[in-house]
Amino acid sequence: MSEAVAVPTPVENVGRGTLFALLAIPAGVAVWLILWKFGFIASIVGFGVVWAAVQLYARGSGGSISRVGALLILAIVVVTLLLSFLSGMVYDAASEIGELSGLSTWEAFTHDSFWSVFWDAFPDALPSYRKDFLIAAAFGALGAFSMLRAVFQQAAQPAHTAGTHDTAE
Template sequence: MTDAQAKPTVHELPPENVGRGLLFSLAVIPVGVILWVVVWSLGFIAAIIAALVSIGAVWLYRKGSGGRVSFVGVIVVAVVTLVTLVIAFLGGLVADYAAAIAAEIGGTQLDALAYPDFWTFFGLDLPAMLEGNGLNLLLALGFGVLGAFGTLRAVFAEAKAAPAAAYSFPLAQEAPAEPAAQFGTAPAVTPDLNAIPAYEVPPAAAVPAVEPTAPPTPETDPRV
């Protein structure tokens, strides 16, 4: 494998984009719900579905965040996994209720879902269904935690071991590097101040002294 094909290290990854990672990870919800309903309809509560949901959520989050998964990313993945399992469990109840309605009116489960009062009756019977399937709900969440534990633990360890500089921002802007010298230009020369001759100030011109004259007297000036 060449250097260009090598997997980038944590230091080489771009900053984590939590919002974009969350949007990408939400795509695992419909896929996880469909897989869960199919397995639920077969009469199983499989922890493998929860494991697949968590793995898919982490993979999608990395695709959206730029590759990084911080502590915030771990929480996002855990919440998305939990929400997927809760919706999937409700989807299993809908599948069971649709099967019961289809047995009464005839047709398939899709025909029961298209029945005008299906969702009204489902909402009225939901509390009793949750009460009767409380143990199954706990088992589903328990298997979900077990299935996703390995993946979330690995991601948590990765976020803990990541350098703190990868999730911080510099407070001061670094000075820009000096531009490289272009081809054909003379290198910059620092002038030597000691080599510059000092400027000599010419001496001031001599001003002849003026002797004061005596005031005029009658002997020297007849006008007095």
């Protein structure tokens, strides 16, 4: 005689998965900034942020990614790319202020009046970054698209139901 034994499916912990995936933000911004410093806008950053966010989310959530998890990963990627672009603008401003004042980029960035000068100049500087922003958005989307598509396709699959296994008595 055999009996059915229910095997529980793992429950996704969305909050914990999201907290883990948020670690992709500072990593993505740092990589972007390094590349920006050398004059590159690379789609690899978008891909890397998605990959890191997916891996971290899965580890934190217990292994599964639902549609909600996929949407949270998408939001993390968008926020990372926006913060990355802004960090590039901040780096450019600190470099320029440093050159004009004879300070290093770091000294200009940490100067007491840096942020007030930056935010005062921001509206006037923004149009000059339009082309770079569009290129960055296109390359970021290009780098992230294939992996995000796979995550959404995986999330759209019906959840595994608790299976049963026959065991011999």
